[in-house]
Amino acid sequence: MTDFAHLLPPSWKTTVTQWLDEDIPSFDYGGFVVGEKEETAELLGKSPGVLAGVPFFEEVFRQVDCKVHWLVKEGDFVDGKRVRVATVTGKARNILLGERAALNMLARASGIASRARELRKLKDEKGFKGVVAGTRKTTPGFRLVEKYAMLVGGVDTHRMDLSSMIMLKDNHVWSQGSITNAVRRAKTVGGFALKIEVECRSIDEAREAITAGADIVMLDNFDPEALKVAARILKQESPHVLIEGSGGITSETLASYFDDAVDVLSMGSLTQGVPHVDFSLKIVVPK
Secondary structure, X not given: OOOHHHHOOOOHHHHHXXXXXXXXXXXXXXXXXXXXOEEEEEEEEOOXXXXXXXXXXXXXXXXXXXXXXXXXXXXXXXOOOOEEEEEEEEEHHHHHHHHHHHHHHHXXXXXXXXXXXXXXXXXXXXXXXXXXXXXXXXXXOOHHHHHHHHHHHOOEOOOOOOOOOEEEOHHHHHHHOOHHHHHHHHHHHHOOOOOEEEEEOOHHHHHHHHHHOOOEEEEEOOOHHHHHHHHHHHHHHOOOOEEEEEOOOOOOOHHHHOOOOOOEEEOHHHOOOOOOOOEEEEEOOOO
16 A cells, blocks of 8 residues: 555644644643543444545644554555454543544545545446546545545545646636636646646537647536547547546446546545544553
């Protein structure tokens, strides 16, 4: 399994600090009750899914002076039958300081990775050579974890933010009066390093975008057959342009969009409405 933790920016540990600040803004009353006795807690997997979010989990507990020992590797499937996934050791109050932030993160990250793994498996089984990707429809303040979980699950993250790739959607086009005007204006600031993608509602709009210099055209809200037909025509006319399909694609319908002329299929459902994987953290009681 690739160690995706090496991708994380310097700011990611500050994000973890903010989670703890949010959960413990003043007195830790429960921590006062349990005290500072050294304890060990077990992280248990209670529902099936792919484990994701390991570096964030570790950092939560590092910041409260606890140590984590993993019994399952990130990216492995946990069958959910109260499987021991890790142990956390430290003072009782410190374990409980980090518990909720760590579990909330792990549950969501693992849920996203689990859905991503299902879609990646489907892509591989059907022989689709294009990319299955997420979108920017992520939770404010939690995008880094959600994009990280996509990678663990085996799909593409798509653009990370508004500063990575220039995507021109309907509002951008309307503000400039045409696709051509919007692309030209984007080129004045994007330089050679940033690709330009244009959201298109018809094959004619896609042709205009390509002529204006777009690198990628997104065929938005096309049904599967219409997408395939349009993608084949556009690829024949402009083989160098990437074709993305997006809008309304779900886990159940994804395979119906697969085609050799389609380069990317992006799905907001990779992060929206994803079931969480259930974990619990239990302090081991001596027998």
